Amino acid sequence: MPDREPHTLVLNATGSGSLKQVSYTLDGAAKETGPVKMPWRQSLTVPADGKPHQWTLEITYSGASGHVEMYSVVDGKESVHTASGGSGNVTGSASIGGSVQG
Numbered sequence: 227m228p229d230r231e232p233h234t235l236v237l238n239a240t241g242s243g244s245l246k247q248v249s250y251t252l253d254g255a256a257k258e259t260g261p262v263k264m265p266w267r268q269s270l271t272v273p274a275d276g277k278p279h280q281w282t283l284e285i286t287y288s289g290a291s292g293h294v295e296m297y298s299v300v301d302g303k304e305s306v307h308t309a310s311g312g313s314g315n316v317t318g319s320a321s322i323g324g325s326v327q328g
Contacts, residue, residue: 230274233301233326237283240265241294246317247286253279260286264294272300275328282323288316296322 237250247260252270272279287294287310297307310320
């Protein structure tokens with residue numbers, strides 16, 4: 227059986243304004259950070275073990291005059307994508323999630 231390389235999962239949040247809080251999980255292990263300026267990104271390593279690995283990304287934002295985009299990139303390919311919008315000074319939250327086959 228050939229050696230398998232681990233996968234790289236990069237979580238991204240872009241837009242204007244700042245993020246009050248960023249929470250993300252990989253296989254149930256939660257991490258939090260904030261407040262942070264956008265763009266925000268976090269690279270995670272997913273083991274190449276043939277099993278599905280679940281992840282989530284949740285943001286709380288404020289002062290976003292336009293939109294906030296969240297997306298994941300797995301091994302250089304963009305996958306899950308969402309956008310939250312509004313005009314003026316908006317506050318809100320958004321989340322995305324998915325799985326990566328190890």
